Amino acid sequence: MVERWRPETHTFNLCTDEVTITLQDVEVLFGLRVDGEPLYTRYEPPPGSTWVTELTRLTHFVPGAEGQMSGQSRVQISALCTYLEDLDPVQDGTQQDVVDRHTRLYMLIIFGGILFPNSTGAFVCLRYLVFLEHLDWLGDYSWAVFVLAYLYRCLCRASIGAVSDVCGFFALLQLWAWKRMLPFQPVPRHHLDIDMPYARRWDWVGQGVWSSRCPLIHIDIVEDHMPERVLRQFGYTQSIPPDVRHELRHYQRDDWAAVDDEFLAFMAVQLHRWENRLGTLAVVGHLTPIQDYMRWYH
Structure with a gap:
């Protein structure tokens, strides 16, 4: 293609x-x-900050091990996955700020691993954090x-x-x-109702x-x-x-x-x-x- x-x-x-x-x-x-x-956003992080600082502020993840960062604006996806595995799971009584931090980490993994992977598929760009600051705005974007x-x-x-x-x-x-x-x-594995296309959901x-x-x-x-x-x-x-x-x-x-x-x-x-x-x-x-x-x- x-x-x-x-x-x-x-x-x-x-x-x-x-x-x-x-x-x-x-x-x-x-x-x-x-x-x-x-x-749309400009490249620079907020004044007086860095992308790593923003990552830590919004997710509490602190890149430390060698190879977890590529330059100043890309973080290793596998490092985010490992960090999430070590966190306590989200439950009904989990505080909202903790839920938000989990959500941002999962969104970064989805961005870098599925929607916007680079040629290596190993890192995600931290500029996406700009759109994860206010999670209740996510539904407004195109x-x-x-x-x-x-x-x-x-x-x-x-x-x-x-x-x-x-x-x-x-x-x-x-x-x-x-x-x-x-x-x-x-060849389809399942026969769907022809009167109800899957996109109708x-x-x-x-x-x-x-x-x-x-x-x-x-x-x-x-x-x-x-x-x-x-x-x-x-x-x-x-x-x-x-x-x-x-x-x-x-x-x-x-x-x-x-x-x-x-x-x-x-x-x-x-x-x-x-x-x-x-x-x-x-x-x-x-x-x-x-x-x-x-x-x-x-």
């Missing part, structure tokens, strides 16, 4: 047409919220956008040879391929954003959501999409990239685009005969 990924359009180029993972897929397959607040932006970035960097290993939320990629591409589907509160031409923001990562290139996935006839502008250099950003005035101005524009997400929905224009579209595509 990586060989078929086009970083300039964020689509898989197949022999018949383009397909991709959209916000609709993330919400339907995993129930992650689409329409919410963007998860987690589907956060997940999809990171997966797009990982696929882009792998497809242009920027990294040797592919990472990201691959359970999403796998289930999307099973759902969208019949040749990839395994969630309320799709983000349907209005599924086809939005919006930025996907993941802290400092920004990738474009391009539903106009895969209109057939939304039940429409595919027309010839507009040209795209592509800048390869933005894939070079990482945890050590400078946060200068130019980047902050760029992020201000992207946050404004997200606020206007309902005004940039992909629309069905003039219907293109399938022969004209296929001629353009090939």
